[in-house]
Amino acid sequence: MLNPLDQFFEQKAEPVKSCLQYLRNFFLSQEGITEHWKYGMPMYYLNGKMFCYLWIHKRYLQPYIGWVDGNQMHHEDLMQEKRAKMKILLIDPAQDIPKHKIMSILAQAFALRA
Template structure:
């Protein structure tokens, strides 16, 4: 994937192995569905599904490991997802020294997309 200057600042200023882990997560997310777009919101890399905030990447404060934050996590039930101190968002933390559980990540992303497809999470109205 081509990086933008904002991506350069966030991803490429991270030390290894976090940098490679975050870039791999970015590619997995963007490859999940053509309606997922990378955006910059709240000073962090966000991913939107058809214009609605979907998920984001960040570094866990205590562990200093990358994590995937699922915006509508309260509707997702998977043992790898945790609320920690959040009410709505669940996160999945990754040890950057280990292989990513790609199938699990794809499963969780697909379950989240289904929330939007089903209408449980309302999408913004398309401009005509």
């Protein structure tokens, strides 16, 4: 029996599944980031504090990274929508993952937690 975290990733269809698994492995390869199952989704913590999460956008049906302190971050591709504190970065699973873009936003997020 899979734990809820692994089940979340395994139940997705391709290409969303591969995209989410790549993002999961990418975050877990960063120093100080740990993964937890919280609020029914994969949540990533940086040095013990909520940092970001992975989810699927209901309207666009694309995976996204939700940034916990997104309201303090500035990047042209971050979307606030109706969220007060968080911003999201949509990831098109049919395209190459924008690693440089994610790294740029990640650097901002790390700076907020420093």
